[in-house]
Every structure is written in C-alpha cells, then in structure tokens.
Amino acid sequence: MPEEKQLTEQESLQLITSMIQKVKGGYHENGTGPILWGTVVSIASFVTYLQREYLFDLPFDIWLIVMAAIIPQIIMVRKERRTRPHVKYEDEAINAVWIVYALTIFGLTAYQNIVPEVSANLLKAEGWQMMKHVLDNSKPDEVLTPFTPSLYSIYILVYAFPTLVTGITKKFTPMLVGSGIAYTCFIISLYTASKYDFLLGAVTAIACWFIPGLILRSRYLAQKRQHV
C-alpha cells in the first residue's frame, strides 16, 4: 500500500468497506474449548444416566472430570490470548456471557448440594419430617431427605443460554442449531424421569459444544493450512 496516496471519496468509501469486511471474516477460534466442555459434560451426564439406570457406583464422583476440565481451559484461554491477533468488541461481550454462565452453574451446584440439607434441618427444627409412603402399603414408610426434583432440566436450560447468545452474536449456525436442540431436550426433560434428563443432558452437550467445536476446529485448521 503506497504511503501517502490521495484517495477520491469513492475510493475512501470502498477502502473502509473492504477493511471492515476483512476483519469480519478474518479469524477462526481453534474450537478446543467447546470440544473439551462438550466431551466432559456429555461423558459425565451419560455415565450418571448409566449409574441411575443400572444402579452402580463409581469409586469417584464422575462430575469431578468437569471440575478438572477448568485447569486446561484456563491454560487454553491464556495461550489463546497471547496468540490472538486482535480482540473484537463482540468477543468481550461473549466472554462476559460465559462468565455469567459459569457463575450460574456454580450457583446451581451449590443450590443442589446445600438446599436439601438445610431444608431437612429447618423441617427438623419445626418438628416434622418428610416421609415416603407407598400407596399400596407394599413397603414400610421411610424418612425422605428433601431433594430438588428433576434439577438437571434446569442445567439443560442453562446450557442453552450462552450457546444461543454465542450463536446469534457470531452468526454461527451450528451453535444456533445446538441451542435449539438444547431447548427441545429441556422441554422433553420436563416430562421424563430424572434419570433420562441426564441422557438428554449428554445430547445437549454434544449438540451445543462438541459438534460446533469440531466444526470450528476444522475451519481453524483449514485456515492454518492456507497460511503455511
């Protein structure tokens, strides 16, 4: 580009348009984040479904793999920040949405773990408790610890939210489709037994993150090959 070429008004307008277009189509994320989260959430959900369906326990809580995934995620984010050639305004907005999403998931996990015990203590303090009574009296009554029924439906609903925002903002169809599948799974999960909610959760994680992540990855690798 020559140093001080004077432009006509028409040329100026064309230059502005072409530069804005160059930024728009410029850079693909490498997709490792969505692939990672899609993998761990779908595995944890599917294993939980199997545990409930076939009544077995693992020596550890399978959801710990989701917690463990935070470490590589932090490393990947730091590496990507170092190598990213530019930061778009929309990236900041999307990051904020995913931070709110992470806080919501932590909040829901805390709710799931704390509320039943606190409720049981409150009921005890009031001098009563919840009982499970089988209508045909085939089994004796038993004390029931308060629980949050079909809570995983709410998780599925929350999975859809940042995926839809990212899909709309980035005009990324695989995530739009993924969030559509997530909302469908959420509606189905309202009518199914809670063990099947985990199966629907696994489908949601694959549709929202794993498949879009693979598509991002292939675009990123194709772009990388062009630059070699």
Place this chain on the structure above:
Amino acid sequence: MFKELDPILHSQLRLAVMSLLISVKEADFTYIREKTNATAGNLSVQVQKLKEAGCIDVLKQFKDNYPQTTCKITPKGIEAFEAYVQALQAYLKV
C-alpha cells in the same frame, strides 16, 4: 458547503488502519500489516502519525520474550472517523 475531509484520515494507509481499528477493540501490529499489505516501515510511520494526532493508542510490550505492539483506537479517533465518514457521505450524497 462541504466539510473538508480530515487530512490525517484522508490517506490510503492511515484510513485502512483506522477502518480496521474501528471494527475491533485492539489489534496486533503484525495483524494490521497483514491486512493492509503494507511494509513494516511504512506502517510504522503512519501508525506514529495517527498516534501523534491522538487517533490511536499504541502499546508496546513483551510477550514470551518477543516485542509486541498493540494498537487501539481512541475516543478522539472514533469521533474523527465518524466525522470523516459523514463528510464522505455528504460528498457522495449517500
């Protein structure tokens, strides 16, 4: 009566840099060079002119032991760019 086009922006490379920076929060010098097809020396001079005019901020730092220059449009730069586009629109009656 047409407004005069801002001479700081009315040059090919500086306008290209400003058009690029208006679309992003910040961009690496190498990225700008790649997108504008400019030489490093030429781009450096024009970036310096934009910086002196207060249109952009230039941050020089080291990342992984390599020097990295990041450019970011300033509020004054956004104002100047918007005024430039408005003036263009008046000229072209769009």
